[in-house]
Amino acid sequence: MTAPRPLTAHPAAPLRGTTPVPGDKSISHRALMLSALAIGETRITGLLEGEDVLRTAAAMRALGATITRDQAGVWRVSGVGIGGLAEPDDVLDMGNSGTAARLLAGVLASHPIVSVLTGDASLRRRPMARVIEPLGACGAAFTCRAGGKLPMAIRGPVHAMPLAYRLPVASAQVKSAVLLAGLNARGLTRVEEPVATRDHTENMLRHFGAEVVVEPDGAGRVITLAGQPELTAADIVVPGDPSSAAFPLVAALLVEGSRITVQGVGINPLRAGLFSVLWEMGAKLSVENERTEGGEKVGDIIAEAGPLVAVETPPEITPSMIDEFPVLAVACAFARGTSRLRHLGELRVKESDRLAGTAALLAANGVRTEIDGDDLVVHGLGGPPPGGGQVATLMDHRLAMSALVLGSAAAAPVRVDDAAFIDTSFPGFAGLMTGLGCHFA
Numbered sequence: 001m002t003a004p005r006p007l008t009a010h011p012a013a014p015l016r017g018t019t020p021v022p023g024d025k026s027i028s029h030r031a032l033m034l035s036a037l038a039i040g041e042t043r044i045t046g047l048l049e050g051e052d053v054l055r056t057a058a059a060m061r062a063l064g065a066t067i068t069r070d071q072a073g074v075w076r077v078s079g080v081g082i083g084g085l086a087e088p089d090d091v092l093d094m095g096n097s098g099t100a101a102r103l104l105a106g107v108l109a110s111h112p113i114v115s116v117l118t119g120d121a122s123l124r125r126r127p128m129a130r131v132i133e134p135l136g137a138c139g140a141a142f143t144c145r146a147g148g149k150l151p152m153a154i155r156g157p158v159h160a161m162p163l164a165y166r167l168p169v170a171s172a173q174v175k176s177a178v179l180l181a182g183l184n185a186r187g188l189t190r191v192e193e194p195v196a197t198r199d200h201t202e203n204m205l206r207h208f209g210a211e212v213v214v215e216p217d218g219a220g221r222v223i224t225l226a227g228q229p230e231l232t233a234a235d236i237v238v239p240g241d242p243s244s245a246a247f248p249l250v251a252a253l254l255v256e257g258s259r260i261t262v263q264g265v266g267i268n269p270l271r272a273g274l275f276s277v278l279w280e281m282g283a284k285l286s287v288e289n290e291r292t293e294g295g296e297k298v299g300d301i302i303a304e305a306g307p308l309v310a311v312e313t314p315p316e317i318t319p320s321m322i323d324e325f326p327v328l329a330v331a332c333a334f335a336r337g338t339s340r341l342r343h344l345g346e347l348r349v350k351e352s353d354r355l356a357g358t359a360a361l362l363a364a365n366g367v368r369t370e371i372d373g374d375d376l377v378v379h380g381l382g383g384p385p386p387g388g389g390q391v392a393t394l395m396d397h398r399l400a401m402s403a404l405v406l407g408s409a410a411a412a413p414v415r416v417d418d419a420a421f422i423d424t425s426f427p428g429f430a431g432l433m434t435g436l437g438c439h440f441a
Ligand code: S3P
Pocket: 025, 026, 027, 099, 170, 171, 172, 173, 174, 176, 198, 322, 323, 346
């Protein structure tokens, strides 16, 4: 364990400037996994070089893919083909990353090898039963700690069965795990999701040549994948991560006199819920230069400071902004009126209990909040909250960044006990934010 890195955000100067953000985390994990299963060499540009994604790269190497880094963000992957993964000779440590662990469990479940997955103390507390349950039906055997926790051993069958599964919770990770297992099963794998979740796996499977059919089904979708396709290497451009862009954008909305542009941000509608909620709150936020890069919509997003009003988020929007609620709650603290962020039960099983962590972050800085069932109620102050608090980041990068955004716009500095976990998703966060006008010490 490395020593904790405390960091304090002091009131910022008006944020100004134009900046890109690092590559999308979800897309980066998928790019490495699918290119490792494709035949030929894939060039990935804009890969997120955060710790979570570096864990996936190391795991895919341990499973036999050849992965090299040409220059910052530019990587080459020579895949082994579906069914071609080698048994790793050591435990695969997925660090802090739930996405890496759950998606990889899907890949491994249908390969006839034995593997063991583990992670850091945060990941070892997170539920894996949600993937073990559906993946077992392909013939894989799982052994894990009590309560479905890592470490977990997986023994894949010689001939995997295709899967048919209806998701009990809206989870792109579980959907993706099932689809990835279906890659090495003969026949059709079918996933029903009651609410649509991010579709990067489906998009990228098609990009590599798999046959994926997506049919609307009420608020959700039915996804069918034809098993054992030949995936062919295909270059990938990773867009900027909207979940990372959220931090400088919200900071600019809150610090008086700010106006910034974040370039090349992914605006896939299944990821862009935060932006529509902020519009509803009266945020001066606009998207320019919309284009499609590598099969994903991207745009440049401009944020300008101004007053905000409270909002109630409808339950069906939750999956499209699942990682953005801590920073949205910070925005709600500055808004006029009481906000209710609904249907946040899944936040309890993120890198930390993010529902409790977000409420505690605000309470420590003079903002009244309540947790009402699965809802978070934030009593907005109609202006900057007092700040001055200490925030426990609980091994959770998004709580750390949200607290530092709050401290940039509050009346008094906000201190986080450990900013180290920010590197899992947003390497260079402090430099980028201080380059725009923030004052971190
Ligand atoms: C992700 C899905 C979401 C999200 C996570 C990334 C993905 O998790 O919170 O950061 O890449 O599929 P769930 O599937 O658990 O909602």
